Amino acid sequence: MYARYISHHDATLSYLEDTLRRFPNFKEVYFLERAGKVAKAKANALSTDLVKKRNVDEETNAETWTQSRKWRKMNTWQDYISNEIDVSKELDADFNVLKIHLMSHWVEQIHHYGALQQYSGERHEKAHETNVMDGWNASNHNRNYLPQVITFQRHILCFEMRELIPQAPAQCQEDSAATCKVLSSGADLAAPRSSQS
Secondary structure, three states, rough: HHHHHHOHHHHHHHHHHHHHHHHHHHHHHHHOOOOHHHHHHHHHHHHHHHHHHHHHHHEEEHOOOHHHHHHHHHHHHHHHHHHHHHHHHHHHEEOOOOHHHHHHHHHHHHHHHHHOOOOOOHHHHHHHHHHHHHHHHOOOOOOHHHHHHHHHHHHHHHHHHHHHHHHHHHHHHOOOOOOOOOOOOHHHHHHOOOOOO
């Protein structure tokens, strides 16, 4: 709420800093911890190990179990595996969320740029989606994906620049004939020839 103020002074910024300093103690009340990539990877590895143990248990005892005992054992194993995965994700969950981290920079940014009207993390998310994810989706998803992503973005930018080039002379003519020379043909856009000596 302090960050939403239209104008700030030293007292409001000190309140904001104090609130941000105390925020980690109370964020469990407002937010659920989330399982990030590391926590999900650990949970998946645990799941694989537990499924292997279940299969070994089934293979070693299959001859002695009746069909009903086998179903009960499989249901018990399934409940145990899902419970262990949930516990693993819960233990490894954290608050390492970009939007929460951005708050730690607010006071400094208010000092530099003034009030944070219309401050949003969506711009960063959209930039990540267009700059990285579109290139990744266009790549062949192997270990050498980075040059492919960069090449894809370079091609996109070249096409966008190409679309803007025909508009430039027309825009210049509309703006001011005195300040912008409109070229009469595409031949004038060719590179100058070097003089032969």
